Amino acid sequence: xxxxxxxxxxxxxxxxxxxxxxxxxxxxxxxxxxxxxxxxxxxxxxxxxxxxxxxxxxxxxxxxxxxxxxxxxxxxxxxxxxxxxxxxxxxxxxxxxxxxxxxxxxxxxxxxxxxxxxxxxxxxxxxxxxxxxxxxxxxxxxxxxxxxxxxxxxxxxxxxxxxxxxxxxxxxxxxxxxxxxxxxxxxxxxxxxxxxxxxxxxxxxxxxxxxxxxxxxxxxxxxxxxxxxxxxxxxxxxxxxxxxxxxxxxxxxxxxxxxxxxxxxxxxxxxxxxxxxxxxxxxxxxxxxxxxxxxxxxxxxxxxxxxxxxxxxxxxxxxxxxxxxxxxxxxxxxxxxxxxxxxxxxxxxxxxxxxxxxxxxxxxxxxxxxxxxxxxxxxxxxxxxxxxxxxxxxxxxxxxxxxxxxxxxxxxxxxxxxxxxxxxxxxxxxxxxxxxxxxxxxxxxxxxxxxxxxxxxxxxxxxxxxxxxxxxxxxxxxxxxxxxxxxxxxxxxxxxx
Numbered sequence: 001x002x003x004x005x006x007x008x009x010x011x012x013x014x015x016x017x018x019x020x021x022x023x024x025x026x027x028x029x030x031x032x033x034x035x036x037x038x039x040x041x042x043x044x045x046x047x048x049x050x051x052x053x054x055x056x057x058x059x060x061x062x063x064x065x066x067x068x069x070x071x072x073x074x075x076x077x078x079x080x081x082x083x084x085x086x087x088x089x090x091x092x093x094x095x096x097x098x099x100x101x102x103x104x105x106x107x108x109x110x111x112x113x114x115x116x117x118x119x120x121x122x123x124x125x126x127x128x129x130x131x132x133x134x135x136x137x138x139x140x141x142x143x144x145x146x147x148x149x150x151x152x153x154x155x156x157x158x159x160x161x162x163x164x165x166x167x168x169x170x171x172x173x174x175x176x177x178x179x180x181x182x183x184x185x186x187x188x189x190x191x192x193x194x195x196x197x198x199x200x201x202x203x204x205x206x207x208x209x210x211x212x213x214x215x216x217x218x219x220x221x222x223x224x225x226x227x228x229x230x231x232x233x234x235x236x237x238x239x240x241x242x243x244x245x246x247x248x249x250x251x252x253x254x255x256x257x258x259x260x261x262x263x264x265x266x267x268x269x270x271x272x273x274x275x276x277x278x279x280x281x282x283x284x285x286x287x288x289x290x291x292x293x294x295x296x297x298x299x300x301x302x303x304x305x306x307x308x309x310x311x312x313x314x315x316x317x318x319x320x321x322x323x324x325x326x327x328x329x330x331x332x333x334x335x336x337x338x339x340x341x342x343x344x345x346x347x348x349x350x351x352x353x354x355x356x357x358x359x360x361x362x363x364x365x366x367x368x369x370x371x372x373x374x375x376x377x378x379x380x381x382x383x384x385x386x387x388x389x390x391x392x393x394x395x396x397x398x399x400x401x402x403x404x405x406x407x408x409x410x411x412x413x414x415x416x417x418x419x420x421x422x423x424x425x426x427x428x429x430x431x432x433x434x435x436x437x438x439x440x441x442x443x444x445x446x447x448x449x450x451x452x453x454x455x456x457x458x459x460x461x462x463x464x465x466x467x468x469x470x471x472x473x474x475x476x477x478x479x480x481x482x483x484x485x486x487x488x489x490x491x492x493x494x495x496x497x
Contacts, residue, residue, distance in 0.1 A: 002076075009048055009058055009077035015070035025051050035168075036062055036073050045167050045174070048077065056081070057100045057174055080174065086120035093181040095158070097124050099134050100174035126150040130160065134175045137162035141172055147182070155183045221249045225256055238264060300325045349391035349471050353495060356386035356427045360420045363399045367407070374413020380430075382421045387495040390472050398468040401461045402431040402488050409435030409486065426474075427494050432487040438480040446478055 002010040002023035010023040013036045022028040035046060041062070047055045060077035078084055085096050099117040112131040117124050124130065129148050136144050145161045158179040165174040224241050231239040239260060241253045300322045307318040360381055368377040388395075406416050414434040421428055438446065447466045469476045473493050480486035 005076060007076045008079040009060065009075070011075045013073045013075060015072065020072070024048065027051065033075060035060065035075055045080075045165055046077075047167075047173065059084075082118060082120050082122070085118075088120075091180075093184065095119060095179045095181070097130070097177040097179065098174055099130075099177065130162075130177060133160055133162045134177065137164045137175050138172050140164075141166065141170075148179075154186045157182045157186070221253065225249075225253060228256065228260075232260060232263070294329075296325060297329050300329075349394055349468075351389050351391060354388050354390055354392050354395075356388050356420050356429060356492070357381050359388075359392060359395050359399065360418050360429060362396060363403055364418050366400070367403050371407065371416075372413065375407060375410060376413075376415045378415055378417045380417060380419035380421075384422050386420060386422045386427045388427055388472075388492055389495040390492065394468045395472070398465040398490075399429070399431065401465050405461065406431055406433035406435070406486075409433050414485075422494065423491075425494055427492050429490040429492070430487055431490075432485060434485040437482045437484045438478070438486055439482060443478050443480055447476070 002008075008024070011028070011033060012020040012022075013033045014020045017032050017034075017036055019028045019031045019033050035044075043059055043061045045057065046060055048058045048060075049055045057080045058077040059080060060075055063074050063076075065072045065074065080098060080100060085098060088096055090096055097117060097119045101113055101116045112128070112135060114123075114127040117127045117130065117134070129150050133144055133146050133148070141164050143161065143163050145159065147157055148160050149157045158181055160177055160179045163176040163178070164172045165176055167173050221241075221244075228239045228241045240257050243250050243253045243257070303318060304322050307315050307322075310318065360379070364377060364379055371377065403416065403418075410416070410433055415432075416434075417430070417432040419428075419430040419432070447462050466476055469490055469492070475491050477489050477491075478486060479489065
């Protein structure tokens with residue numbers, strides 16, 4: 001019966017569960033067979049004992065003989081060996097292996113045995129490479145996959161899936177491995193990579209050719225436009241770019257030329273409007289400043305006219321008082337006209353090498369001697385050289401204006417500090433006072449022409465200072481808050497050695 005069914009194992013088991021006949025071990029007649037107690041009809045794995053004392057792994061199934069009373073069962077199985085693996089359908093490039101240890105060993109804790117791992121063709125080359133994956137499947141009882149590199153060549157790598165084979169008790173009896181060669185995949189990748197390199201090289205060459213063409217047709221005109229835009233930004237609004245062809249770049253160039261032409265025309269109109277506005281503001285300020293002394297002059301003249309009818313002594317008294325008033329108001333008119341004249345004709349700086357220490361010391365010595373007793377002068381001047389390329393007279397005038405403003409801010413006395421120190425690329429000069437200080441709004445408008453915080457002033461002094469500092473390539477700022485005094489900070493470029 002076993003030969004007819006092509007079975008390696010076949011046993012007839014009676015109703016009492018004992019073996020009636022066994023093809024693989026005839027002497028087992030009357031021995032109990034525990035496998036028939038399973039109610040499931042599914043195939044199962046178990047180790048079958050052999051007459052020589054060994055055991056082998058097999059795939060078994062239990063079937064009952066129909067119409068047999070009492071019940072008689074058949075247990076048939078196939079040996080899991082190389083011939084069994086050879087009968088499994090395998091795709092090209094696929095290799096099936098089986099790891100099944102001898103029953104005499106403790107499979108749960110024993111080390112990997114290369115002799116227990118075989119394929120249909122025999123032993124497995126590089127069997128130790130499979131050991132970690134097989135051991136993981138044995139210990140966890142779960143299917144695992146990994147890529148194994150059998151040699152140093154990528155073409156010899158395989159994608160292996162380890163499938164644990166369990167018995168009815170749930171213990172792992174063997175591990176089936178399915179290895180698929182990655183040689184075709186590696187070769188395909190290399191082929192694709194070679195094609196990609198070729199395509200990339202061709203693309204780079206085409207990109208170079210195309211970029212040269214773009215440079216000749218597009219980039220050069222755009223660069224001309226960019227340079228022209230930089231010229232316009234620097235103040236040359238009369239620049240023009242050539243107009244060639246009928247493409248979009250030419251349209252852009254034509255629009256740019258039209259824009260610069262409109263800008264030039266608008267600049268001329270704006271300059272003319274600013275000139276008119278400046279003269280109007282100057283005339284308004286001059287009229288306002290001249291009106292104040294003219295009214296006392298008018299009253300004085302009228303007093304003189306009325307004083308003609310008075311006695312000689314009284315007339316002389318009125319005449320003397322009137323002449324003094326006329327003299328003071330005329331001097332005031334001269335001062336006003338002089339300040340406006342100075343502001344309108346600021347001289348161009350006569351640059352020469354100077355030391356900032358000398359300029360600060362000159363201003364200090366000039367005004368310290370004439371200061372009120374309650375005013376204290378302090379100097380904080382660095383001992384290092386502070387070379388400047390500047391006009392000493394204009395710089396002296398600017399510092400003098402700041403010192404005078406600081407003295408006016410402290411009518412009841414205080415401390416005026418003159419400081420100078422060298423920075424990395426600049427020279428910093430500070431003029432500080434301990435007066436009433438300024439509000440943020442006043443600080444924002446302080447350097448605006450004709451703006452003043454004094455009751456009597458033209459608002460041109462700090463504007464002149466800012467103009468002088470700007471002509472020397474420097475900046476001036478103010479730091480102040482109410483009741484905290486004010487500090488004017490001048491920063492000038494340091495002269496190169």
